[in-house]
Amino acid sequence: MEPSLAGRSRSSLSGGWEVAEQAKQVGPESGIVNPMDRRAFLLAVGAGAALATATGASEASQGPSAQPSGQPAPPPRPFLTNPASFGDVSRGNPRPHTLTGDALTAARLTPAAWRLEIVSDGTSTIATPRTLAHDNAIDLHMLQNLGQHHGRRFLKAMQCLNIAQPLGQGLWEGIPLRELLNLVGRISNVRHIYYWGFHNNDPQQVFQSSLSYTQVMEAPPNELGPFVAYRLNGEPIPLLRGGPVRMIVPWAHGFKSIKWLQRIVLTNNYQANDTYHSGNNDVESHLKTAAYVDPAPPPARAGQALVVTGTVMVGMSGLKRVEYWLRPVNGNKPLADDDPAWANARWSPCVIIPAPQNWAATLPQGMPPASVFGFDPRTGQPREWPMKYSWGLWSVTLANLKAGTYEFRARAVDNNDFAQPEPRPYPKSGRNEVQICRLTVNVDS
Numbered sequence: 001m002e003p004s005l006a007g008r009s010r011s012s013l014s015g016g017w018e019v020a021e022q023a024k025q026v027g028p029e030s031g032i033v034n035p036m037d038r039r040a041f042l043l044a045v046g047a048g049a050a051l052a053t054a055t056g057a058s059e060a061s062q063g064p065s066a067q068p069s070g071q072p073a074p075p076p077r078p079f080l081t082n083p084a085s086f087g088d089v090s091r092g093n094p095r096p097h098t099l100t101g102d103a104l105t106a107a108r109l110t111p112a113a114w115r116l117e118i119v120s121d122g123t124s125t126i127a128t129p130r131t132l133a134h135d136n137a138i139d140l141h142m143l144q145n146l147g148q149h150h151g152r153r154f155l156k157a158m159q160c161l162n163i164a165q166p167l168g169q170g171l172w173e174g175i176p177l178r179e180l181l182n183l184v185g186r187i188s189n190v191r192h193i194y195y196w197g198f199h200n201n202d203p204q205q206v207f208q209s210s211l212s213y214t215q216v217m218e219a220p221p222n223e224l225g226p227f228v229a230y231r232l233n234g235e236p237i238p239l240l241r242g243g244p245v246r247m248i249v250p251w252a253h254g255f256k257s258i259k260w261l262q263r264i265v266l267t268n269n270y271q272a273n274d275t276y277h278s279g280n281n282d283v284e285s286h287l288k289t290a291a292y293v294d295p296a297p298p299p300a301r302a303g304q305a306l307v308v309t310g311t312v313m314v315g316m317s318g319l320k321r322v323e324y325w326l327r328p329v330n331g332n333k334p335l336a337d338d339d340p341a342w343a344n345a346r347w348s349p350c351v352i353i354p355a356p357q358n359w360a361a362t363l364p365q366g367m368p369p370a371s372v373f374g375f376d377p378r379t380g381q382p383r384e385w386p387m388k389y390s391w392g393l394w395s396v397t398l399a400n401l402k403a404g405t406y407e408f409r410a411r412a413v414d415n416n417d418f419a420q421p422e423p424r425p426y427p428k429s430g431r432n433e434v435q436i437c438r439l440t441v442n443v444d445s
């Protein structure tokens with residue numbers, strides 16, 4: 001049973017909810033896949049920024065110090081994920097990206113063969129349906145031409161609803177979905193829009209998602225609505241990542257960002273039409289702010305610093321801080337949700353790795369930073385950091401730890417002062433349990 005929120009302060013929430021199946025030990029044996037290549041990040045942010053350390057005492061060692069220099073830097077990793085390195089949760093048998101030759105053309109998954117239909121299911125009215133039968137379906141050339149006037153570039157990290165780790169981060173380019181809907185003329189009696197991509201010719205394997213008409217047409221100021229993407233990191237979206245064209249819904253988990261997009265349907269049905277409605281999934285859940293811990297560093301000697309790093313996913317409510325709790329191991333049992341230790345936990349701040357100083361070297365070649373949504377056109381720098389719906393990186397350097405074994409936990413606190421995992425009601429609305437790794441400090445011989 002999940003613990004009650006009654007009588008608990010938002011800013012002091014334990015963030016526990018650490019039932020046995022959720023308390024993930026993050027390390028080489030954990031099975032958690034870290035999608036980020038750890039070899040190139042220093043090129044983006046610089047060694048000085050990556051060496052940032054945290055201040056604040058820890059109950060585990062009566063105040064391990066954070067040292068500003070002479071300590072190992074966090075491992076390097078890239079700001080943008082190589083398309084081939086994204087975590088893959090594709091569906092279908094065979095999977096679309098494995099098709100070749102004539103099968104690929106027949107599936108309309110080549111740039112020349114790709115077409116997008118926009119139709120009604122009969123419960124709504126649209127003036128000019130776009131269909132293959134009428135030879136007026138949207139092709140890639142038409143989409144790219146629209147991009148000349150309505151194109152957007154946007155940073156977004158992909159995350160699966162049921163995986164507690166981002167799958168990769170990309171710079172996506174395309175046009176708002178509402179601009180495509182303008183191509184069908186007058187629309188009436190529409191409450192929902194659902195859409196799907198090619199998976200194979202088995203109708204039982206169609207994977208679809210949906211949005212309300214309002215979500216599509218009325219993005220709030222300074223927000224980006226759903227859009228149809230055709231470029232990733234400055235290049236055409238590869239087949240593996242859902243190309244030639246896919247949907248991107250910035251605030252949502254990956255199941256809303258359908259790959260291999262080929263059909264959009266307008267309906268008066270008031271219900272969501274997501275394949276993910278089964279399995280107790282919350283299909284209207286949005287990305288929420290959560291910190292994730294990298295695999296634990298190797299054991300250190302007493303007096304030697306330990307550097308712990310991780311990722312923070314910035315959700316709809318933004319990010320206020322990332323913080324950690326270090327405590328000596330007390331047996332091997334998971335810490336129960338109602339353990340008194342949670343109430344007495346001492347959370348200390350982590351350091352958020354600063355934004356890259358040289359965006360010209362970080363973004364795809366020749367892409368001006370001011371052309372990316374969320375960047376200030378005057379300064380060429382992000383308006384906020386880390387940027388909403390993308391990931392940030394954090395680091396903690398722990399020095400002067402006594403010999404022993406420690407549990408290291410990290411959590412994010414959003415701009416509503418909700419401490420991870422709250423206010424998430426249950427894992428099927430997005431996995432964001434507080435992660436833990438174990439640190440070992442050996443006696444200095």
